[in-house]
Amino acid sequence: MKRLALLLIAYCLLLSSCNYLYAEEITILYTGETHAMLYPCSCPKEPDGGVSRRATLIKQLKKSNPDTLVLDAGDFFGGGVMDEYTQNTQLDIKRTIINLKAMELMKYDALAVGDDEFNFGKEFLQENINKTNLTFLSANFKSDKALPFLIKEIAGIKIAIIGVTTLRAMDKAGGIRFIDPKVAVKQAIAELKKAGVNIIVVLGHLSEGEDLSLINYVGGIDILISGYATDKEGPASKVGSTLLLRPSWQGRRLGKLSLTVKDNKITGYKVEELRLSDKIKDAPEIISVMPRCFSDANCRKKDYLGKCLDPATLNSRCVFSEAAKVSLLIIAPKNCRVCDTEVMVNYLKAQFPGLVVSYLYFPNAKADKMIRDFGIKSLPVYFLNKDIEKEKAFANLIKNTEKKGDFYLLKPQFSGISYFLERKNLSGKLDLFLSLYDKDTKELLDMIKEFNPSIHFLAVEQENKFDAAKGNLEVEDYLRAVCVEKYFPEYFWDYIGCRAKNISSSWWEDCASGLDTNKIKNCAQCEEGKMLLRENISLNKELAVMFGPTYLLDNQEVFSSRGVPAKEEFKKLSRGKPR
DSSP states (O other): OHHHHHHHHHHHHHHHHHHHHSOEEEEEEEEOOOTTOOSBOOOSSOOOBOHHHHHHHHHHHHHHOSSEEEEEOSOOSOOSTTOTTOOOHHHHHHHHHHHHHHHHHTTOSEEEOOGGGGTTOHHHHHHHHHHSSOOEEOSSBOOSSSBSEEEEEETTEEEEEEEEEOGGGGGTTTTOOBOOHHHHHHHHHHHHHHTTOOEEEEEEESOHHHHHHHHHHHOOOSEEEESSOOGGGOSEEEETTEEEEOOOGGGSEEEEEEEEEETTEEEEEEEEEEEOOTTSOOOHHHHTTSOSOSSGGGOOBTTEEEEEESTTSTTOEEEEEEOOOEEEEEEEETTOSSOOOHHHHHHHHHHOTTEEEEEEEESOHHHHHHHHHTTOOEEOEEEEEGGGGGOGGGGGTGGGEEEETTEEEEOHHHHOOOEETTSOOOTTOEEEEEOTTSTTHHHHHHHHGGGOOEEEEOOEEETTEEEOTTTHHHHHHHHHHHHHHHHOGGGHHHHHHHHHHTTTOSOGGGGGTTSOHHHHHHHHHSHHHHHHHHHHTHHHHHHTOOSSSEEEETTTEEEEOSSOOOHHHHHHHHHSOOO
């Protein structure tokens, strides 16, 4: 018996040591800036989102891994300037209360207090913190209701979640005193480290710049979930040792962070954005507390017009009537590689469910005649029949149209331009419009250099004075760059690549090593530099290019990209056969 007991003890010790060696898999599901978006979006492409789909997906993910946290980075109240579906205060409050109930049913572990949580006053916020079982967090204002942080133990690992609120909330907070977010988070982390916390998560309802400042100033933040999502930056990035996550706008996707933790430290991670598409079933428990609709915008059915009756009540319902036919004729180039009409067609179909679309492809005798008759200079062009005047939704579109004969033409600045009819085709020519101050510019220049594009800087001239997004500093950079291009053309790419990499540094001479910097400076500071920059940006003005990166292929086809295109894809696009 004694021997058996010793064997059992040894076995137990072996088990515990093995468990210690094994890595744990922890999941963090996260949202932010949902603005009480209860229903899927009215998007022309991927009409995703909705709290009932989100609830279903969260339940499925929790079932597959019980070691899961569910967090929100703030702005989950309705109302305010960022709420696309705001109606009036009374309805926005109702939508907010239902959203809180849905989040409660989804069993969110913690929510950061954002500035929009004060949209209906501090009393409303405090009252609803009391009413729900949800944990509201903010470390930088004093409240009997909101906590500065929360400690959760998951799979034996202590995880602290700190909330922090932007100081812009003070305008709505009715006298509540806020302290500097950096000071508040630093104090909280010091306290949490003493408590033996292993992983620090910050729900930072701050701007992107403030997020970066917080990470660099405080230190010790393992994960920061941003409260102000910017799709342009991508869903995640690494800032030093901190993982910065950006939730999907309006909760259209659910953020999922899978962590591998060994010896109480993060050893690996994977970030995913999971679509909340119509393939996900609605959660019955959410449907039971949610009105069918708040407005006509929530009633959608293909080829039908929807109307919401008894909005914002559990008796609300959608009634549908067959939509009137609206004719749309699109003239598009036959051999255009970058022309895409799908997004605009889907947008118009969402406004006019009875839309009937037909195409003419240029060159074609009928298309050629219409182009001449209507003075068309760019494609694609969209012709809406005058019968659209009878449609209620036309009131929202009319400012973006121009009436010509029996048609309403969409204005190019609204529908977009992909192909310039009056520009001569110069096969193989590539123009690139960019800012040296964009974060992806160095990577873009490295990718595109072999295609030998002509570079055009994103600056404008008004009354003999140049301007750019970052002001005079950016203009000065461009004046020096065009002077380098003139006098030292073989070093131009190295120079602008170096400046893009070190754009926050004022020591531009470091990028001009071996060059005559006095010659560059003299050129940039006199009329010669202005003349060169004026010539550099003349095509921007001609084509009305204001943002980048934008590309002009063969002197005719124009398109933009978000971030840096893959080299192989760009190669197919710029040199391959037309799609």
